[in-house]
Amino acid sequence: MDFLSQIVNGLGIGSIYALVALGYSMVYGIVQLINFAHGDIIMVGAYVTYLILVVGGAPLWAAVVASILFCALAGVLIERLAYRRLLSQNAPRISLLITAIGVSIFLENLFQLLFTSSAKSMPNLFPGPPVSLGGLQVGRVTAITLVTSITLMLLLQLLVSRSKIGKAMRATSEDTGAAKLMGISTEMVVAFTFAVGSGLAAVGAVLYCGAYPLINPYMGNLLGLKAFVAAVLGGIGSIPGAMFGGFLIGVAESLTKAAGGSQITDAVVFGILILVLLCRPSGLFGSNVREKV
Amino acid sequence: MEMKNTDSRLSAAAPSGQKRWVSWLTNFLLVALLYGAFAVPIANKSINRYYSGILIMICINIILTVSLNLVSGFLGQLVLGHAGFMSVGAYTSALFAMNSGLPIGAAFPLGLVLGGLVAALFGLVIGVPALRLHGDYLAIITLGFGEIIRVLILATPFTGGARGLTVKTRISRQPSVYFTWAFFIAALTVFIVYAFIHSRHGRSVVAIREDEIAAEAAGVNTTYYKLLTFILSAFLAGVAGGLYANHVGALTPVKFDFNYSTELLVMVVLGGMASITGSIISASVLTVLPELLRDFSSYRMLVYSIILIIVMLFKPSGLMGEREFSMKKLIGFLRAAGAKRRKPGGGKGGA
Amino acid sequence: MSVLETKNLGIAFGGLQALDDVHFALDPGEIMGLIGPNGAGKTTVFNLLTSVYAPTEGEIKLGGRNIIGEKTYRITRNGIARTFQNIRLFKNMTVIENVKIAMNSQMHYSVLSGICRLPSSRREERKVSARAHELLKVFGLDSDAHGLAKNLPYGKQRKLEIARALASNPKVLLLDEPAAGMNPTETNELMQTIKLIRDRFGTAILLIEHDMNFVMGICERIVVLDYGKIIAEGNPEEVRSNPKVITAYLGGE
Numbered sequence: 001m002d003f004l005s006q007i008v009n010g011l012g013i014g015s016i017y018a019l020v021a022l023g024y025s026m027v028y029g030i031v032q033l034i035n036f037a038h039g040d041i042i043m044v045g046a047y048v049t050y051l052i053l054v055v056g057g058a059p060l061w062a063a064v065v066a067s068i069l070f071c072a073l074a075g076v077l078i079e080r081l082a083y084r085r086l087l088s089q090n091a092p093r094i095s096l097l098i099t100a101i102g103v104s105i106f107l108e109n110l111f112q113l114l115f116t117s118s119a120k121s122m123p124n125l126f127p128g129p130p131v132s133l134g135g136l137q138v139g140r141v142t143a144i145t146l147v148t149s150i151t152l153m154l155l156l157q158l159l160v161s162r163s164k165i166g167k168a169m170r171a172t173s174e175d176t177g178a179a180k181l182m183g184i185s186t187e188m189v190v191a192f193t194f195a196v197g198s199g200l201a202a203v204g205a206v207l208y209c210g211a212y213p214l215i216n217p218y219m220g221n222l223l224g225l226k227a228f229v230a231a232v233l234g235g236i237g238s239i240p241g242a243m244f245g246g247f248l249i250g251v252a253e254s255l256t257k258a259a260g261g262s263q264i265t266d267a268v269v270f271g272i273l274i275l276v277l278l279c280r281p282s283g284l285f286g287s288n289v290r291e292k293v
Numbered sequence: 294m295e296m297k298n299t300d301s302r303l304s305a306a307a308p309s310g311q312k313r314w315v316s317w318l319t320n321f322l323l324v325a326l327l328y329g330a331f332a333v334p335i336a337n338k339s340i341n342r343y344y345s346g347i348l349i350m351i352c353i354n355i356i357l358t359v360s361l362n363l364v365s366g367f368l369g370q371l372v373l374g375h376a377g378f379m380s381v382g383a384y385t386s387a388l389f390a391m392n393s394g395l396p397i398g399a400a401f402p403l404g405l406v407l408g409g410l411v412a413a414l415f416g417l418v419i420g421v422p423a424l425r426l427h428g429d430y431l432a433i434i435t436l437g438f439g440e441i442i443r444v445l446i447l448a449t450p451f452t453g454g455a456r457g458l459t460v461k462t463r464i465s466r467q468p469s470v471y472f473t474w475a476f477f478i479a480a481l482t483v484f485i486v487y488a489f490i491h492s493r494h495g496r497s498v499v500a501i502r503e504d505e506i507a508a509e510a511a512g513v514n515t516t517y518y519k520l521l522t523f524i525l526s527a528f529l530a531g532v533a534g535g536l537y538a539n540h541v542g543a544l545t546p547v548k549f550d551f552n553y554s555t556e557l558l559v560m561v562v563l564g565g566m567a568s569i570t571g572s573i574i575s576a577s578v579l580t581v582l583p584e585l586l587r588d589f590s591s592y593r594m595l596v597y598s599i600i601l602i603i604v605m606l607f608k609p610s611g612l613m614g615e616r617e618f619s620m621k622k623l624i625g626f627l628r629a630a631g632a633k634r635r636k637p638g639g640g641k642g643g644a
Numbered sequence: 645m646s647v648l649e650t651k652n653l654g655i656a657f658g659g660l661q662a663l664d665d666v667h668f669a670l671d672p673g674e675i676m677g678l679i680g681p682n683g684a685g686k687t688t689v690f691n692l693l694t695s696v697y698a699p700t701e702g703e704i705k706l707g708g709r710n711i712i713g714e715k716t717y718r719i720t721r722n723g724i725a726r727t728f729q730n731i732r733l734f735k736n737m738t739v740i741e742n743v744k745i746a747m748n749s750q751m752h753y754s755v756l757s758g759i760c761r762l763p764s765s766r767r768e769e770r771k772v773s774a775r776a777h778e779l780l781k782v783f784g785l786d787s788d789a790h791g792l793a794k795n796l797p798y799g800k801q802r803k804l805e806i807a808r809a810l811a812s813n814p815k816v817l818l819l820d821e822p823a824a825g826m827n828p829t830e831t832n833e834l835m836q837t838i839k840l841i842r843d844r845f846g847t848a849i850l851l852i853e854h855d856m857n858f859v860m861g862i863c864e865r866i867v868v869l870d871y872g873k874i875i876a877e878g879n880p881e882e883v884r885s886n887p888k889v890i891t892a893y894l895g896g897e
Contacts, residue, residue, distance in 0.1 A: 034429045082602055086609075093428040094371045095609040098562055101373075102601030105555060109595040228433070267444055270437045277434050278422050293506055293687075293696050293728070485759055492758030492765065493744070493751050493772075500734050500745045507732035510694060511746040512720040512812050521755070615736070 004136060006258045007251055012142035013211065014250015015149030019204035020227035021234065021242035022156060023075075023197030029173040029237035030193045031087055036100035037078060039224010040107040041198045045071045045205030046215040047111060050120055060125060067202040075198025076191050078103055084187070104220075112217040122213035125206065141210040148207060152200060153243050159196075160239060169193060173237070222266065226253070229273040235286025244284060324480050331476070336469040345468035346540070351580045352475035353536050356482045358560040358576040359569055360529035363486055365558070366566030366611075367495070368522045369502030370424070371432040374439020375530055375557050380549035381415050381442060382408030382531025383538040384452050387460040390539075401464040405478070405535040412531025413524045415442070420523040424516070439554060446546040457545035460538050475536055482529055487569055489525070498522050499567075552594065559597050562611055563604055571613030645708055647672045647848050648693070648724070648816045653702035654872075655692060662688050663872045666702070670816065673842055675849045677859040679883075680869035681892055686852045687729055689869070690818050694726055695719055707815065721749045725814035727805040729821050729852075735794035739785055739804055742793050743776040746811035776811065782844075783807045783837065799830050803837070810841065817841070819851040823858050831855060835862050860884065868892070 020042060027035045045067045052063035082103050086096050131143040160166035171179040172189045180186050208223065209215065230249040234241025249269060256265045276283065331348055334340040340348070361375045386408035390400045419438045423431055446452050453459075465471055489495050497518050500508040509515050538544055560579050565571030583593055604611065646669035653666040663685045670676055678686050691697045693704060695716045704711050711719055725746070734742050751772060753765035780786040783803040788796060793804060802822060809817055822838075823831045835858060841847055853859045859866065860880040868876040868883060870892040876883055883889055 034433070082606070085606055091605075091609055092369075094365070094369065094566075095605050097371055097429055097432055098558065099602055099605040101555065101558070102598045102605065105594055105598035106602065109592075109598060113591065113595065232430075267441065270441060273437055274422070274434060277426055277430055281426060281430060293691055488759040488761060489755065492755070493748050493753070493769070494755050494758055496737075496741060496745055497748050499737060503734035503736060504732045506696070507728065507734065508745065509716045510720060510726055510728075510732075511808060512717050512725075512749045513745065514715075514717045 002258075005138070006254050008133075008136065008138055008146075009142055010251035010254030011247055012139075012145045012250070013253065014230075014247040015146055015153075016204045016207050016211075016246070017223075017227045017230045017249050018153065018243045018246025019149050019200045019207070020224065021231040021246045022153070022239060023201050024228055024231040025234070025236055025239060025242040026169075026193050026197045028231070030169065030190055031083070033083065033087070033096050033100065034228070034236075035197075036097070037103035037107060038197065038201065039220035039227065040104050041071050041075060041201040041220070042205045042208065042223055043111060043215070043217060043220035044074055044107065045202035046122075046209055046219065047115060047120075048202075049206055049209065050122055050215060054120075054123065064203070064206050067206060068199045071198040071202035071205075072195040075194040075201075079191060079194040084190075087190075108217050108220070115217065117217055119214045119216040122209045122215060124213065125210040141207075145207045145210065148203065152203060153239075156196070156200070157239060165189070165192060226269050229269055229276075232273060232281075232283055233276050235283030238283070238285040241283055241285035328473075328476055328480075332469060332472060335472055340468075342468055345472055347581060347584055349468070349472055349475045349536075349540055351577050352472075352479035353533050353540065354557075354560065354576040354580045355479045355573050356529055356533040356536070357557050358564065358572040359482055359486050360526045360533070361557050362561045362564075362566065362569065362572045363489075363529075364522050364526040365561055366568070366572075367490060367502065368498050368519065369566075370519070370523075371428070371435075371558075372523075372526070373432050373436040373551070373554055373558070374419075374442070375526075376549040376551075376553040377439035377442035378412040378415060378527040378530035379534035379537065379553075380446060380544075380546065382412040382534030383544050383549075384408075384446060384458065384534075385411040385531070386535030387458060387538040387544060388451065390462045390464075391460070397462055397464055400462065401474075401539065405532050408535035408538075409528040409531040412534065413528035416524040416527025417520070420520050420527075424519045424523060436551065436554075439551065443546050443550060446549075452546075453544075455546065457543055460542045460544065463539050463542060471540065475540070478532065478536060482532070483569060483573065486529075490569075494518065494521070556597065559601055562601060565611030565613030565615065567615045568611065568613035568617055570616070570618040571611055575612070646670055646705075647707060648850070649705045650693075651703050651705075653689070653692060653699055653704065655688065655697060655699045655701075661872060663692070663699075666869070666872075666874060668867050668874070668877070670848050670850055672815070672848055673846050675838065675842055675851070675862055675864050677863035677866040678850060678852045678869065679854070679856075679859055679866060680875075683871075684869040685872040686869055687820055688872075690726055690820055690852070693719075693724060693818060717749075720746075720812055720814070723813075723815035724818065725809035725812045725816070726818035727802075727809050727820050727822060729824070731801050731805055733793040733801055733805060733808075735792070737793060738790050739793055739796065740773070740776050740780065740789040742804055742808050743779055743811045744772055746808045747772045747776065749812070779807050779811055782840070799826055802826070803834075806837075806841075810845065810847070814847060817847045817849045819849060819853075821852055821854065823853055823855050831858055834858075838862060 020038070023038050023041070024035060027033060027038070048067040048070045049063045052058050052066045053060065056063075082099050083096065086099060126141050126144050128140045130137045130139050132138070133143065160169060168179070168184045168189050169192070171182065171184055172186045176186055179189075226249055227246065230245035231242045232245070233248060234243070234245025249272065252268060252272065253265050256268045331340070335345045335348070357375065357379060361372065364370055364372050386404035389404040389407050390397065393400045393403070395403065419435070423434045423438065426434060447454055464474065490498070497508065497513045500511070500513060501515050501518055505515055556579070560575045561572060563579070564573070564575030583590065586593070608614075648670040649668070651667050654664045655662050666689060668676070678689060680686055688697070692699050695711070695714055699712060706719070706723060711722070714722070734745065737745075751768040753762065753768055757765040777786055777789065780789055783806065785800060785804055785807060788800065793801065796804060802824075806817075806819065806822060819838075823834055826834065838849060838851075839862065842849060851859075851863070863880060865879055866877070866883045867874060868886070868889050875888045875892060876886045878886070
């Protein structure tokens with residue numbers, strides 16, 4: 001039974017990784033950019049939630065909504081100010097990567113200046129007794145996390161596969177030039193993608209704070225990196241891949257902790273990343289896009 | 294002919310016979326002059342310990358920046374774990390100096406070389422898998438390896454772990470002596486990298502950056518050259534690490550983290566990817582600036598990040614781009630400027 | 645003995661058989677054309693010959709030796725050089741550097757020699773420089789030697805790519821649409837240059853082209869590809885009048 005609850009916990013934290021990984025995957029699918037700053041959006045979401053909830057005294061739902069909106073806006077702004085110019089110029093990959101790193105460092109240090117680097121404490125977001133799922137006792141936070149994440153992921157999948165904007169996203173991701181010729185405003189699509197990815201990250205932030213209520217300006221680093229590993233594991237650019245990868249990483253982490261190695265969980269995740277990159281860089285669900293010669 | 298930069302720096306064709314001696318002599322004199330300009334004031338104490346420390350740090354950062362530029366600017370592969378190689382060299386040379394039993398006069402330089410070699414070994418071990426990847430993935434994996442190195446240092450007992458390592462055996466606490474070591478090793482590094490780039494090997498490396506598939510098709514063993522560059526870069530970073538260890542006297546793994554790798558990256562990017570001169574200038578400026586602006590140290594990383602973004606947006610090749618300083622061009626430029634001034638109509642410079 | 649020979653060469657990408665039973669033999673000094681409608685697999689043949697892709701079946705023999713599995717740079721050093729459909733020059737390097745890159749394996753001085761500027765390294769560089777200039781002169785590019793490759797006009801860029809390929813002293817030269825985008829005058833000039841290359845260097849040449857005048861005017865033998873299979877082979881007259889070829893290019897009944 002203990003093993004099963006480890007798995008469930010792993011799925012819980014994994015679903016957060018999955019939510020964040022979706023942002024990485026979607027953005028990469030559309031503009032082939034690894035948005036280094038995406039992890040820091042989580043941090044932004046956490047602080048906004050903190051401000052509205054603790055400083056503002058508003059109810060949780062208001063804080064969540066504000067966080068989602070703020071992060072979505074932040075994502076769009078970042079794309080517009082930092083990335084768009086380079087993307088349209090077809091700048092070399094290295095320039096985009098350096099810019100993304102710059103944005104990440106900027107966010108971290110900005111929030112450090114605003115809030116100091118000492119951790120802020122969030123109240124218990126999801127108070128209440130554990131929930132019973134099929135005979136298994138699951139922590140309330142984990143249950144809420146799982147339900148919320150899975151719902152959102154299903155909604156996203158529906159959005160991408162059934163809606164008009166989803167079709168536009170898929171078209172832009174396949175062939176930006178052709179999409180433009182078909183009358184799709186690729187700029188809007190890109191902005192929308194960043195917004196959705198960042199919004200999901202905001203939800204991930206709130207759920208994360210439910211489980212780990214301490215926030216600091218650098219929390220996005222490790223979390224973002226693990227989510228990135230999840231995205232790569234599942235195949236960057238693939239939405240189901242991001243979900244699957246997230247769950248895998250979460251479970252791996254949970255099992256490693258249970259096996260007594262909480263010091264080395266980070267190293268394990270890094271190790272998975274290196275293994276995946278070396279053995280199967282396209283990930284589990286990704287496609288190997290080779291350069292045409 | 295206009296003073297446009299129509300010929301690539303690599304094509305600074307090897308001057309023949311006599312001109313070559315002149316060029317060598319000029320360069321040697323310039324270096325000696327530069328050394329004297331700083332060494333003399335340091336020796337007679339007109340420059341105090343604080344400032345000589347900064348000068349030494351400039352030399353160390355020049356080595357780090359130029360070596361990172363080698364792999365990220367000339368080869369075009371973004372490496373995010375450069376501080377990791379530096380830390381390997383730092384710990385290796387410090388531990389060797391303290392435990393070798395040799396007199397410090399021998400242990401120090403040997404330690405530097407050993408530090409470089411161990412760092413190069415790490416470069417080999419990391420490079421073989423990492424260089425199979427490209428662009429973003431390569432950057433991420435080097436970041437991962439850099440972090441793993443840091444964790445390794447934390448975990449191994451003989452490095453002192455998180456508490457750090459005190460470098461008990463140092464070559465000299467005298468600024469003038471240490472500055473001499475640092476300066477000439479930095480000058481040697483610049484020379485090595487410059488000469489490497491201007492050889493057939495450097496040409497192949499730049500070709501790989503330009504178009505790897507075409508380079509391979511032209512007969513260049515791209516795997517070999519990528520690895521070679523990576524290892525050379527790691528070696529130099531290791532030597533810089535050894536210099537650093539002896540300079541500050543105490544090492545902690547936390548110093549060699551992603552932030553430091555990023556600072557080095559900023560130096561390379563700002564100075565100009567694939568410009569050695571640019572790297573020297575930006576390393577100097579970005580070593581001095583934080584000291585001058587000590588009061589604003591909490592804003593430092595913030596400003597760095599903004600600089601990174603702005604440079605990438607408006608001049609992605611960096612301030613110097615790919616241009617190098619050369620006496621020939623300087624003289625030509627001065628001549629042209631002089632000619633322009635003499636002609637009231639202001640024509641373009643002479644032949 | 646033919647200098648380059650393939651037997652039963654084929655490659656499948658996933659479920660798609662891109663090339664099937666491709667066979668031809670190129671004699672030393674021969675100029676052969678590889679033609680066919682778009683998508684027939686012509687560049688794929690080049691990619692197989694230079695080991696960019698690995699064939700799923702068949703064999704490739706260079707000078708009688710099977711070269712399948714060798715790395716691209718080895719194949720180049722052993723005698724097959726190529727140009728690319730979309731011109732892949734080293735844009736930010738000078739014209740002469742582009743050529744010198746291909747001569748890298750003909751120089752032997754070590755990294756250390758290079759750094760120390762030993763006399764042997766300078767000697768080799770001088771020799772290579774002289775050869776590179778000679779080669780550029782053949783293509784009329786010598787006056788542009790120290791300009792950046794990206795500043796060359798299109799026609800000269802194509803010529804530079806050929807010069808670079810020749811610089812590695814190949815026994816076989818693979819030219820991928822060398823006349824693309826050229827006007828009739830330039831095309832004629834290119835025809836003369838290619839004949840000159842063959843006459844002076846004895847290189848066998850396999851070229852892909854869509855310009856039929858060019859192909860018919862210069863190729864001694866032609867192989868026609870359609871949907872990955874060879875549908876005709878022979879001298880220009882035979883191929884020109886072959887009904888299968890006409891159908892392939894103009895469509896069916």
